[in-house]
Structure formats: C-alpha cells, structure tokens
Amino acid sequence: MKSRIRIHDKEFEIFLTEEQIEKRVSELADEINRDYQNKKPLFISILNGSFIFSADLFRQLNIEAEICFIKLVSYKGMKSSGKVTTSIGLEEDIYDREVIILEDIVDTGRTLHEFIPKLLHQQPRSIKIAALLHKAEVTEFPVHPDYVGFTIPDKFVVGYGLDYDGLGRNLKAIFQVTT
Ligand code: 5GP
Numbered sequence: 001m002k003s004r005i006r007i008h009d010k011e012f013e014i015f016l017t018e019e020q021i022e023k024r025v026s027e028l029a030d031e032i033n034r035d036y037q038n039k040k041p042l043f044i045s046i047l048n049g050s051f052i053f054s055a056d057l058f059r060q061l062n063i064e065a066e067i068c069f070i071k072l073v074s075y076k077g078m079k080s081s082g083k084v085t086t087s088i089g090l091e092e093d094i095y096d097r098e099v100i101i102l103e104d105i106v107d108t109g110r111t112l113h114e115f116i117p118k119l120l121h122q123q124p125r126s127i128k129i130a131a132l133l134h135k136a137e138v139t140e141f142p143v144h145p146d147y148v149g150f151t152i153p154d155k156f157v158v159g160y161g162l163d164y165d166g167l168g169r170n171l172k173a174i175f176q177v178t179t
Contacts, residue, residue: 012175029060049104109143
C-alpha cells in the first residue's frame with residue numbers, strides 16, 4: 001500500500017491503515033453485540049460515505065439486526081455545504097425500535113443535528129450514533145456519537161468510503177490531506 005497518494009489537485013498521506021481500521025471496527029461490533037443482545041436494532045446507514053463502514057460493521061454482528069440506507073447530505077469538495085437533503089427516504093417504521101445511525105464521519109455535527117429530530121417524530125425507543133470518525137474539536141452542534149472508531153483532527157480525509165470530489169472511496173486505508 002502506497003503511503004502517499006494524489007487525488008485531483010491534492011496530496012494525501014496515510015493516516016489509518018487497513019489493519020487499524022479492521023481492528024477498531026471489530027471492537028465497535030463487539031460493543032454493539034454486547035449492548036444490543038435481544039434488542040433487534042435497526043441500523044440506519046447514511047449514504048454515500050458510510051457504505052463500507054456499514055458493511056464491515058454489520059457483517060461482524062452476531063445479534064439479530066436490520067439495516068437500511070438513507071441519503072441525506074450533499075458534500076461538495078472540501079467544505080461541508082451545510083445543505084441537508086433527503087434523496088432516498090426512510091421506508092422502515094422506526095416506532096418503538098432501537099435505532100443505531102451509522103455515519104462515516106461527524107464533523108460539525110450539522111447533518112445529524114438536522115436529521116435526528118426527523119427520526120424522533122416517529123418515536124423510536126432509542127437512537128444511538130456509531131461514527132467511524134469524529135472530528136471532535138470542530139463539532140459545534142450538540143451531537144454526541146455513542147460509538148466512535150477514531151477521534152481525529154480537523155483535516156480532510158479520504159478512503160474507506162470517504163471521497164474527495166467523487167474519488168478515493170475504494171481506498172482500503174484512510175488518507176489525510178497534507179496541504
Ligand atoms: P457534518 O454535517 O458533521 O459537518 O459533516 C458530515 C458529513 O460531511 C460526513 O458524512 C461527510 O460526508 C462529510 N465530511 C466531513 N468531513 C469530511 C472529511 O474529512 N472527508 C470527507 N471525505 N468527507 C467529510
């Protein structure tokens with residue numbers, strides 16, 4: 001695996017290896033397996049960025065669980081657009097369900113801050129958040145992920161589902177911008 005890559009106009013260097021990610025995702029799955037025995041949680045995976053994290057985590061579960069996918073955010077280039085749009089709706093009935101939101105990264109927290117009240121209208125029994133990455137120092141909205149893979153600094157990252165203008169999602173490791 002190369003330690004430095006270029007995508008479009010930017011240079012990136014390796015930040016989290018495939019092995020580090022795999023180990024941490026297993027640990028998160030272990031915690032969820034313990035916490036959700038006999039609760040049949042419904043995972044809501046937020047597309048696009050969470051698809052790889054969601055698939056890897058979900059495969060490690062040994063409890064009864066369901067998963068669905070929803071698309072909410074338009075994120076252009078390297079700055080959060082701040083515009084949340086639902087383009088694939090939630091069809092599952094979440095009334096009285098134990099919901100776990102799967103998010104690739106919580107940055108400002110705006111996305112989940114806007115989305116969670118919409119879910120609460122449907123009166124789920126509980127809502128928790130599992131985020132692979134958390135830029136905790138820049139989270140300005142009151143969003144507190146319950147399961148966090150890695151707390152990371154405020155630098156743009158790609159790979160393992162996360163893109164830079166469409167590219168980089170297929171990288172097995174996570175890379176951080178160097179400039
Ligand atoms: P928030 O609403 O918390 O500010 O941002 C959440 C969304 O912004 C994430 O789901 C992700 O799509 C995008 N995002 C935030 N930081 C990064 C980053 O460093 N890299 C990439 N590729 N996307 C990011």
